[in-house]
């Protein structure tokens with residue numbers, strides 16, 4: 001698992017490293033600047049062949065300090081560099097000030113008060129038009145409030161109405177993007193306008209973002225991926241040495257993890273007979289609505305549950321039995337029959353919701369939850385849960401709720417409203433905050449779907465399965481893919497995976513299967529692609 005850090009956590013790590021005496025802030029800043037220059041030449045090797053022109057936009061904090069280092073290093077390579085400072089040099093923090101002075105001592109000029117410059121000469125725009133790269137070192141993890149008029153100026157100076165600027169390199173975070181939530185502070189107006197025009201929601205949407213030590217949560221959530229372009233992480237010497245483990249334990253807030261490939265050992269089937277690997281029961285909808293449960297059942301079987309049974313209403317038996325082979329069928333017409341079926345303790349995981357019907361789900365839910373099995377509640381079961389009188393009282397820690405944004409809103413309207421509020425100050429309320437709050441309230445694991453799927457459990461554990469950047473899987477936006485995910489979680493829980501682990505692993509496999517199949521994917525393809533994914537994992 002890789003950690004995704006919040007801005008506060010990153011600061012804690014930096015400060016602890018500096019306090020330990022093993023590194024100075026100035027050294028960290030130098031390495032950060034070097035990391036950006038390195039990443040630029042790795043991304044565009046042609047720029048390393050000769051000298052070019054760069055524009056570097058520096059802000060009033062240490063992000064600006066990184067900008068001065070970058071400017072100096074590029075100039076040392078013979079580049080012509082124009083530096084614009086937003087803010088008062090006298091007020092720069094100490095390390096940034098040292099680098100500002102080093103830039104000046106080497107003969108470097110700093111354009112100041114660029115609002116006037118823009119209005120008088122449009123210098124910024126002119127310089128940028130002729131530059132091979134523009135570096136955004138305005139704000140990083142210290143962004144506390146919206147960019148306001150500065151952003152308006154940049155829109156005009158960049159003349160971005162028609163598209164993104166060529167090779168905009170962002171230092172740590174695109175300025176304006178909240179590092180904890182991936183949301184753009186105070187830029188809803190631009191978000192709406194740009195969506196209509198099909199361009200990025202900010203003048204500062206980067207081609208390349210170079211961050212330090214670890215990716216931040218905001219790189220993968222919400223608008224983060226659109227704003228960052230591509231994210232490269234550079235080591236600045238915080239990972240080496242024995243000090244990090246103790247630093248990590250004093251992090252101020254719970255950590256968030258990036259879901260990584262499961263160990264082949266946990267996916268592989270050990271010895272044992274089919275019952276060793278569990279028996280999943282997937283509850284089917286009525287005739288004409290049975291496809292969703294069949295998809296889930298197929299996924300549960302493919303992910304390795306020893307046996308899978310579809311609990312099918314009598315009137316749908318012909319429809320279902322005509323379309324299954326290895327999957328078994330048992331008639332379940334009424335909630336009481338479900339309770340009787342579940343007296344077989346070998347049925348150890350349950351899925352209700354896909355194609356089930358909201359009203360029926362409302363009738364079955366109390367019996368499902370009373371059985372205290374590992375249970376996935378998806379689709380119609382979530383709608384029924386939102387309407388139920390007992391609310392979350394009957395949920396237990398072996399439940400997993402799998403809402404998409406609409407279902408999340410029905411289940412947790414106040415939390416969804418908080419998340420929908422336009423962010424005006426950083427750190428903004430994030431999908432991580434929302435899912436954590438939801439899991440705590442529900443008392444069970446919540447998997448909040450999307451390209452940035454967030455999984456949280458009541459104990460505060462939280463992971464993000466980000467299908468973004470090199471793991472983008474837009475083909476998952478297809479009917480029935482959520483049913484497959486529900487089946488994967490159920491199958492893994494039948495195999496004995498704990499709810500959070502099952503949700504993480506299923507979400508990862510879901511994206512991998514989609515990526516392995518590629519364009520043209522339909523939900524039926526997902527379970528069938530799993531063997532290939534398992535083989536690649538060495539399972």
Ligand SMILES: NC(=O)C1=CN([C@@H]2O[C@H](COP(=O)(O)OP(=O)(O)OC[C@H]3O[C@@H](n4cnc5c(N)ncnc54)[C@H](OP(=O)(O)O)[C@@H]3O)[C@@H](O)[C@H]2O)[C@@H](O)CC1
Pocket residue numbers: 014025028029030032059060061062063064065066093138139140141142143144145146147148171172173212236
């Ligand atoms: N620490 C280290 O050792 C290392 C740090 N590194 C680098 O430092 C970055 C973090 O630096 P940072 O903490 O100084 O914050 P930064 O993002 O530069 O901004 C703070 C300034 O901006 C201001 N401000 C905020 N929002 C504003 C707005 N909307 N409009 C106008 N002003 C606004 C804010 O003002 P204030 O809120 O205090 O009034 C403050 O003056 C990090 O991302 C990385 O690049 C690397 O060198 C590695 C080593």
Ligand SMILES: Nc1ncnc2c1ncn2[C@@H]1O[C@H](COP(=O)(O)OP(=O)(O)O)[C@@H](O)[C@H]1O
Pocket residue numbers: 379404449450451453467472473474475476477478479480481482483484485510
């Ligand atoms: N653009 C996307 N990139 C990655 N994953 C996506 C994208 N769109 C949807 N998904 C995933 O596909 C699944 C869709 O589930 P859901 O909305 O319940 O669909 P359905 O009800 O049709 O099964 C979720 O797991 C979601 O995270």
Ligand SMILES: [K+]
Pocket residue numbers: 063136137138139140170171172173174175
């Ligand atoms: K930046």
